[in-house]
Amino acid sequence: MATETGCSLDSGSRRAGAWKLPGQRMLSPERLALPDYEYLAQRHVLTYMEDAVCQLLEHREDISQYGIARFFTEYFNSVCQGTHILFREFSFIQATPHNRASFLRAFWRCFRTVGKNGDLLTMREYHCLLQLLCPDFPLELTQKAARIVLMDDAMDCLMSFSDFLFAFQIQFYYSEFLDSVAAIYQDLLSGKNPNTVIVPTSSSGQHRQRPALGDAGVLDGVEASLFYQRLENLCDRHKYSCPPPALVKEILNNVQRLTFYGFLVALSKHHGINQTLGALPDKGDLMHDPAMDEELERL
Numbered sequence: 001m002a003t004e005t006g007c008s009l010d011s012g013s014r015r016a017g018a019w020k021l022p023g024q025r026m027l028s029p030e031r032l033a034l035p036d037y038e039y040l041a042q043r044h045v046l047t048y049m050e051d052a053v054c055q056l057l058e059h060r061e062d063i064s065q066y067g068i069a070r071f072f073t074e075y076f077n078s079v080c081q082g083t084h085i086l087f088r089e090f091s092f093i094q095a096t097p098h099n100r101a102s103f104l105r106a107f108w109r110c111f112r113t114v115g116k117n118g119d120l121l122t123m124r125e126y127h128c129l130l131q132l133l134c135p136d137f138p139l140e141l142t143q144k145a146a147r148i149v150l151m152d153d154a155m156d157c158l159m160s161f162s163d164f165l166f167a168f169q170i171q172f173y174y175s176e177f178l179d180s181v182a183a184i185y186q187d188l189l190s191g192k193n194p195n196t197v198i199v200p201t202s203s204s205g206q207h208r209q210r211p212a213l214g215d216a217g218v219l220d221g222v223e224a225s226l227f228y229q230r231l232e233n234l235c236d237r238h239k240y241s242c243p244p245p246a247l248v249k250e251i252l253n254n255v256q257r258l259t260f261y262g263f264l265v266a267l268s269k270h271h272g273i274n275q276t277l278g279a280l281p282d283k284g285d286l287m288h289d290p291a292m293d294e295e296l297e298r299l
Helices: 011-016 036-043 045-058 068-081 097-116 123-133 139-150 161-173 175-192 224-237 245-253 260-269 271-277 290-298
Strands: none
Touching: 036 045, 045 068, 097 123, 097 161, 123 139, 139 161, 139 175, 139 260, 161 175, 161 260, 161 271, 175 224, 175 260, 224 245, 245 260, 245 271
């Protein structure tokens, strides 16, 4: 099973004054040598401090009954446990990589019984589940995740929980990166054939490219080697999270040509990328959560 989506502190990390976030090892001397501002930026500490202060001011009358110190203790405990994102606004749950991983794990744990029961749901129904955890979750992101699964099929088709979940993980966690990938793909595709109808931008939903009349070859996609060269440069300069370049290279080395959605499907099914994110278990363990099962049995 993948690493728990949360922070953990042991005696060594307490002495170092450091958090251990999902997928991270204990701090090396090199990490401890980071300048203060760089360390704070990498861990998004200021984001959590600002949010904690806002929460404190908003609920100051209730908090005054048990003290500010206890409030901050409980707030950062919830950050470490990954429960701080529940029922929060979308702008907050996407604010940091840890928040995104925490939301993914919360969604899986709350609704894995959908998959356990073998239920198939539509895109709209999955969106309703997402809104139970985040009321203003944007429909566009759910549509993009569903399109990875359904490709050219109608968007009201039924999807299994596991298919949707792993597609949603990629689209949600790497959303900014994938917007840039879509633009690169469009550039390569338009340069290959001037008669090609280009994939729309992210604002219009990133529909799958379709061939112009009489053009049967466009669905072959683009050359994988050229695509990787552009993505390698993108990973080097991208300020948002992106998949490990070595794993992207591994995917693209296995094919000569691919389409944009073929690339997204490969990302969503890649075992190494799922392990890197550390939010979800392997697909074979998706329906198993002994800790949650034990808690449900007590209830």
